[in-house]
Structure formats: C-alpha cells, structure tokens
Amino acid sequence: MLSSPTAAARHALRCGVSTISVASSSTSNTAPRGRAIHTSKQRPSPPIPADHLAINNGPAVFGATTTPAAAAPGPGKPSALSVLPLSSILRSLMATTVSSSPLLLGPSMAVMTLLSHSTNPLLNPDRNFLLRYLLKKTFYAQYCAGENEREVRQTVDNLKSIGFRGVILGYAKEVVLKDEEKKNLDTFDGSNRLEATANEIRSWAEGTLETVRLTSAGDFVALKFSGAGIQALHNLSKQLPPSPPLADAIDRICQLAVERKVRLLFDAEQQAVQAGIDDWTMTYMRKYNTPEQAFIYGTYQAYLKATGAVLSAHLRLAREGGFALGVKLVRGAYLGSDPRHLIHDTKEDTDRAYDGMAEGLLRREWTAPLVPGTGTNDEAFPVVGLVVASHNAASVEHVQALLVSGMAKTTDVAFGQLQGMADEISCQLVLDDTIAQQQPDTTVPPLQVYKYLVWGTTGECMKYLLRRAHENRDAVRRTKCSRDAMMAELLRRCKAVFARRA
Numbered sequence: 001m002l003s004s005p006t007a008a009a010r011h012a013l014r015c016g017v018s019t020i021s022v023a024s025s026s027t028s029n030t031a032p033r034g035r036a037i038h039t040s041k042q043r044p045s046p047p048i049p050a051d052h053l054a055i056n057n058g059p060a061v062f063g064a065t066t067t068p069a070a071a072a073p074g075p076g077k078p079s080a081l082s083v084l085p086l087s088s089i090l091r092s093l094m095a096t097t098v099s100s101s102p103l104l105l106g107p108s109m110a111v112m113t114l115l116s117h118s119t120n121p122l123l124n125p126d127r128n129f130l131l132r133y134l135l136k137k138t139f140y141a142q143y144c145a146g147e148n149e150r151e152v153r154q155t156v157d158n159l160k161s162i163g164f165r166g167v168i169l170g171y172a173k174e175v176v177l178k179d180e181e182k183k184n185l186d187t188f189d190g191s192n193r194l195e196a197t198a199n200e201i202r203s204w205a206e207g208t209l210e211t212v213r214l215t216s217a218g219d220f221v222a223l224k225f226s227g228a229g230i231q232a233l234h235n236l237s238k239q240l241p242p243s244p245p246l247a248d249a250i251d252r253i254c255q256l257a258v259e260r261k262v263r264l265l266f267d268a269e270q271q272a273v274q275a276g277i278d279d280w281t282m283t284y285m286r287k288y289n290t291p292e293q294a295f296i297y298g299t300y301q302a303y304l305k306a307t308g309a310v311l312s313a314h315l316r317l318a319r320e321g322g323f324a325l326g327v328k329l330v331r332g333a334y335l336g337s338d339p340r341h342l343i344h345d346t347k348e349d350t351d352r353a354y355d356g357m358a359e360g361l362l363r364r365e366w367t368a369p370l371v372p373g374t375g376t377n378d379e380a381f382p383v384v385g386l387v388v389a390s391h392n393a394a395s396v397e398h399v400q401a402l403l404v405s406g407m408a409k410t411t412d413v414a415f416g417q418l419q420g421m422a423d424e425i426s427c428q429l430v431l432d433d434t435i436a437q438q439q440p441d442t443t444v445p446p447l448q449v450y451k452y453l454v455w456g457t458t459g460e461c462m463k464y465l466l467r468r469a470h471e472n473r474d475a476v477r478r479t480k481c482s483r484d485a486m487m488a489e490l491l492r493r494c495k496a497v498f499a500r501r502a
Contacts (some may be wrong), residue, residue: 080427081489083162089486089493091142092423096483099469112469116462126459135465136458142420143468145169145455152214152455159419163430165448168265168387168416169215170222171207172456172464198245200229205249209256211455217261220297220387220414220450223253224267225277236269236276241283250280254288258295265328265387268299271338278310282317289323294385294412297326301333302354303343308369311357316373318382328387328416329358354390358399361386362408385412389452391422391478400429404436404444411445419453421468424485426451 081089098104115123115131125132136147145167146152156167204227211221225232232246242250257264266281268274281298288295300311311327318325331354335343344350353369360367364381372379388399396415402408417426426449433447454464 078431079489079492080431081423081485082492083427083430084423084489085158086493088423089490091138092420093483093486093490095139095142095420096479096486100479100483105469109466109469112462112466116466124459125462126457132458139465139468140458140461143418143453143465144172144461145419145453147455147457149214155453156214156216159451162427163434163449164426164451165414165446166216166219166450168220168222168450168452169211170224170452170454171204171211171227172454172460173204173207173227197229197231197243200231201243201246201249204228205253207456208253212253212256212260212262214455215260215262220263220265220416221257222265222267222452222454224269225280226269226273233273236273236280239276239279242280250284254284254296258288263295263297263326263385265297265326266299268301268330268333270334271342278314282314285318285326286321286323289318289326291322292324292383294324294326294383297328297385297387299328299330300357301330302357303332303335303350304338305342305344308353308357309371312366312369312371312373315370315382315384316379319380324383324385326385326387327361328389329354329361330389355395355398358386358388358395359402362399362402362410362413364409383412384410386410387414387416387450389416391417391425393425396425396429400432400447403447406443414448414450416450416452418468419451421482424482 084092098108115125115135118124121127123131125135145155152169156169159167207227208221208223215221225236228246228249231243234240235242235246241247254264256262266277266284269277278298281296285294285296285298298314300307314325331350332338332343344353356368357370359365360370361384364384366372366377366379388396390396399408399413399415403411403413415426415429417423429447429449433444433449436442436444437446454461
C-alpha cells in the first residue's frame with residue numbers, strides 16, 4: 001500500500017489541493033506556498049465557523065476542507081459512491097450545487113440565518129408544518145439523523161448497511177457565546193439562577209443520556225459542555241470543577257456509556273472555556289478510562305500553537321496515571337472567534353502540526369510538535385485511542401497507509417467525517433477496507449470508518465445546519481469537488497442503465 005498511492009491520493013491529484021479551511025485542511029506536498037487561509041496579524045480574518053469533527057464541533061468537526069472529486073473507477077473496479085442510494089446522490093448534488101454557487105449560496109445563507117435566530121413562530125420549523133417538511137426532506141435529511149428513536153435507528157442502520165463501522169452521534173442542543181455573554185461570565189452569580197440552572201442541566205443530561213441510549217457498542221457520542229447552560233460555562237471559564245448537580249449528571253452519562261461500551265467525545269469549544277474543558281476531560285479520563293481502553297476522549301485542535309504542548313502533557317498524565325488517553329484530532333473549530341495570536345501563522349504550520357501529531361500518536365513516537373518531558377524520544381507512551389477527524393484526502397490517505405502497512409503501533413483508530421459531507425473520502429475508505437478484507441490471508445486490520453451526525457427536532461438542528469452552510473461557503477473548492485463527484489456518479493449510473501437496455 002505504501003508503494004502504491006491509495007484512491008484518496010489519486011483523487012487528490014485529480015482535484016488538486018485546496019487551502020480553503022483550517023478546520024480539517026491537511027498537508028500536501030503540492031500545497032501552494034504562502035499564508036493561504038491564515039491571514040496576517042495586521043488584517044485578521046473574518047469569522048469563519050469551521051467545524052471540528054471536526055466532526056470539528058460539532059462536529060466540527062470534523063471539518064471542512066478540500067475533498068477531491070471521485071475519480072472514475074478503473075475497469076472492473078466499483079465506484080466508491082456506488083454504495084450510496086440514489087436519494088443521497090441527488091440530495092448531495094443539490095446541496096453542493098447551492099453551496100458552490102455564489103448566486104444561490106448568498107440568499108440561502110440569509111434564509112438559514114433568519115430561521116436559526118428568529119423568534120417568530122411562522123419561521124420556527126417545529127411550529128410551521130410546511131417549513132418543517134421542506135427542510136426535513138432536504139438539508140435536514142442530508143446532515144441529520146432524525147427527530148426520534150425510530151428515525152435515528154433507521155439512519156444508523158442504513159449507514160451500517162453501507163459498510164460504516166458506526167456513528168458519532170450528537171445531541172443538537174447547544175449554546176454559542178456572544179461577546180457580551182463572554183463578559184457576563186465574569187460576573188455570573190449562580191445563586192441568582194438556581195432554578196434555571198437546574199433546568200438547563202436536567203434538559204442537557206436527559207438529551208445526552210438519550211443519545212447514549214440511541215447508540216450501540218463501539219459507537220461514539222459527541223458531548224458539548226456548553227449545552228449544560230450558563231453555570232457550566234461560568235465554571236469552565238474560571239477553571240472550576242463542575243457544580244455538584246452537573247458533576248452528578250456527567251457521572252450518570254459516563255457510567256451509562258461505559259455500560260453500553262459507547263465512547264464519549266468531549267468537544268473542544270471557544271478559548272474562553274477551553275482550559276476548563278481540558279481540566280474536566282482529564283478528570284473524567286482518570287475516572288473512566290482503563291489502562292487498555294479509552295471511553296472518554298478529548299478534542300485537540302491542531303490550528304492552536306499550544307496544542308502540541310497540551311497533548312504532550314496529557315500523554316504524560318495518562319502514562320503516570322495508568323489510563324488510556326482518548327484523542328480526537330481536528331484542525332480547529334473557532335477560527336472566527338479564537339484570538340488570532342493563538343493560531344498558527346500559516347496554513348502550512350497547521351498542516352505540519354496536524355500530521356505530526358497524527359503520525360506521532362500512530363507510531364507512538366515523540367514527533368514534532370509532540371515534546372517528551374524528559375527531552376528524549378525513548379519516553380514511554382500510554383495506550384492511545386485515536387479519532388482522525390478529517391475531510392482531507394491527503395491526511396486520511398497518510399493515516400490509512402500507516403495502518404495497512406503495519407507501521408502504526410496504535411491500532412485503536414477511527415476515521416470520522418460529517419454525514420452528508422466528504423462522502424468520496426468515507427466511501428473510498430469503506431471500499432478499500434472491503435477489498436482488503438476479502439483478500440485471502442490478509443493481515444490488514446479492518447478500517448473503522450464513522451459518520452458524525454446530530455439528532456433533534458428540525459428547529460433544534462437549525463444552528464447545526466447553519467454551520468454546515470458556513471463551512472461549505474468557506475470551502476468552495478472542496479464543495480465544487482464534491483459536486484463534481486456526485487455528478488460523475490449520477491452520470492455513471494445513467495450510462496449503466498442505458499448500457500443494460502442497449
């Protein structure tokens with residue numbers, strides 16, 4: 001596999017390497033020189049809601065970056081996108097056509113923004129039947145899992161039937177801090193809002209517990225502490241432990257996840273609260289991760305200059321504490337709101353940081369930007385569980401090559417892409433794995449490929465859908481490649497139909 005480029009790499013050559021978004025852009029030997037997405041300090045970039053699944057955070061999710069167009073399959077080789085139903089191809093083609101057209105995207109973004117923030121019942125999809133129907137059959141169906149248990153389970157079953165190992169499922173409720181709200185965190189008095197705080201925690205806990213119940217062994221659940229309300233945000237901003245009611249809720253969530261063999265991804269959030277999130281993450285890793293198995297994962301954003309040092313410190317804490325470290329690696333989620341000086345100066349710096357951390361974790365070596373505490377590269381590693389949250393073919397192909405070649409010492413590795421995005425990458429991984437596992441006497445470990453998606457009512461998911469629209473806007477090159485891939489697959493199917501009739 002190392003001597004022959006994977007399909008993901010061949011696709012990258014076809015579509016070229018873009019430098020649109022930091023959220024999950026990745027290293028490429030052919031990447032353009034210069035600053036690309038990272039703007040100068042004198043002229044800060046406008047808000048760009050990148051994701052962190054990057055998945056990011058959402059996913060994020062996982063993030064938006066260049067995704068190559070699917071190359072035409074060779075003679076006798078199946079198309080990676082052939083596993084998708086026609087409805088998914090048509091929906092994806094619709095979404096990417098809108099996202100890659102300035103004439104269509106502008107009005108669409110304005111409408112999505114209005115629907116996400118309006119208090120008018122007529123503009124609330126949960127109260128307006130016609131609006132709900134239109135959204136649910138289009139953008140909601142493209143990116144979300146469902147509104148109830150039946151719909152979510154049907155979506156998950158469909159993904160697993162295609163060949164995905166499972167899902168990364170999130171609850172749609174979230175809180176996004178405005179500038180004024182960030183300032184108010186410094187003066188928040190919990191005694192003034194005891195009842196409201198209890199209701200916020202209860203609602204968040206019930207939704208998250210239900211999310212865990214909707215998943216199966218081996219799946220992931222994405223968890224955002226901001227959804228637990230203003231008291232949680234206050235404690236995080238002050239690096240205080242969670243309040244007793246919130247701590248009890250988190251313990252109940254963790255205990256249920258461990259019982260069901262479901263892993264929890266603690267999402268990264270804005271820098272105003274990220275240090276507190278790191279503290280809470282390590283607290284619950286110590287409590288619930290075993291020496292050989294990570295159930296709690298932290299999210300590490302490669303676009304931040306300090307992430308290499310933070311991850312290195314967490315590796316040492318895990319080794320000293322005798323527990324496995326769960327790592328979800330993303331490019332970055334809050335490029336538009338995090339202080340500019342905390343972010344790498346150039347896209348290439350972010351690329352090197354991401355790929356260096358991924359390779360170091362896979363090889364269990366202290367490659368830059370990971371730094372051993374002793375200053376020597378023979379310092380021991382703890383057991384690591386890794387989620388590679390990326391929409392970039394080059395990053396995914398590099399990790400895939402390390403795994404299938406046997407050079408990766410860390411084998412608890414999952415790939416994650418957002419539902420409705422980067423299907424060329426996800427389906428190619430599934431196809432490559434299917435072919436590899438069918439070979440006699442194969443020694444290639446099965447690839448664990450997941451899709452990240454959220455569940456909730458159409459109205460609850462509007463802010464999530466708006467982020468997806470922002471990411472597509474900021475990753476025009478990637479979106480055009482996805483559009484071309486879907487169009488090529490649609491044409492391939494049409495030709496196959498006519499060929500059978502001829």
